Amino acid sequence: MSAAPSVLVHRDQELLAHAAAARLVGAVADAQAAHGTASVVLTGGGVGTAVLAALAASPARDAIDWRRVDVWWGDERFLPAGDPERNETGARLALLDHVDVDPARVHAMAASDGPDGDDADKAAERYAAELAAAVRPGEPGPVPAFDVVLLGVGPDAHVASLFPGLPGTRDGRPVVAVRDAPKPPPTRISLTFPSIRSAAEVWLLAAGSGKAEAVRKALTETGPVGVPAAGARGRRRTLALLDAEAAAEL
Template sequence: MTNERRVLVHPDRAALAASVAARFITTTVDILHEQGEINVVLAGGSVATEVLEAINASAARDTIDWDLVNFWWGDERWVAKNDPERNELQARTALLDHIAVPAANVHPFAASDEGTDLDSAAADYAARLEAASIDGTALPRFDITFLGVGPDGHVASLFPHQPGIRESDASVLAVRDSPKPPAERLSLSRPALNSSRCIWMVLAGPDKASALGLALAGASRDEVPVAGIKGRRYTNFFVDREAAAEVPENLTASTF
């Protein structure tokens, strides 16, 4: 089985979002033809939201049979359901509220105002993941996992030098010491993320160049968490020219 890391460089942020959106639509159609269902893990952040907006704006959007698509999240801020900082709300506004996806196919984390606590919310999401498994594991068959990358190299809510990046057993983590506010969050663990068939990391801007360069140069996952993330078949870094500034040329493929 192939297990490749590829860096695909785009001229600017707008071209990046449009290209990833187009690739998502064609890849999703192909996977649905192959296996009849797909599990997609969504990310938060401005670039990820722009990709979802571009999917929504595409004339090819409804070539996807949305009845067969399941949406999960890689992490979530522990805020109220309607807080604008919530990843779920951003994804619904950008795409999910505009497509014919059944409500039962959308699997958000619990919110802070829904009558539960952080630990119970983590346990509940882990149970929901296990219930969606088709092979007796603790997870569904994740097909495409979107991830952003922070300037410090964090992915989902797995931060440098924090215990979350070293977790090897749990599928879902209750995070209480995030160095990026809010301090409390929910996150899939590194093994859960790495169970995905394909990981698509989408990042833009000069502040991401150092983390990407270090990750591809072999930095430790404790120092640069993104270095420890790798899909079962493919790990694609979709970046703009500024984010690729410190990536060796032999690792990149230009889209322009």
């Protein structure tokens, strides 16, 4: 596990989104310079989607060779394809429809009307197999060594769809089906902590006063079962990218 997270505080959510987008351009370009490709895990939610929209609007996005970016998701709502609540749908509208990504390198989690039907466990297994197939030579697996994982922090300190106390916080498999999530929809698919921690960098994103207590717990407490955000750490670096309201209790 990496050292304690570095905390970067921005005035408001808009500035946070633009700063995170600029930082992401640099991280992806550096990864491509180092090993030819980049592997990024996206998140949904208000801040995560705002970061993607800011990136799409930035001229600096052209510093990235989008054909050599692998796009993954940290979690997904198990809903039909194209549902506006799916993280994939939001990411496509905010960013992916506006850049020249290789469709074969955009790795969406299965929808509830996909090849596995409404079987979320099979959909999770399918995503785990896709991740395993993308492991590069020399990587330990069972998932790629992601360059950057973006994670929104929920008001209950959940990240991805790892909610406090649910079985997924204790699961050692790469990907799990999540049931009985405390916010709708109740059925989801999520990366687990071992997969998240394979990343070189993990970025925790939070904005608004409603996230302040969760951010404090994420940065000062241990025990990822009760405070999942406290267990989301990168191998090389962990960043907490916050606006002033989310950082108010630090």
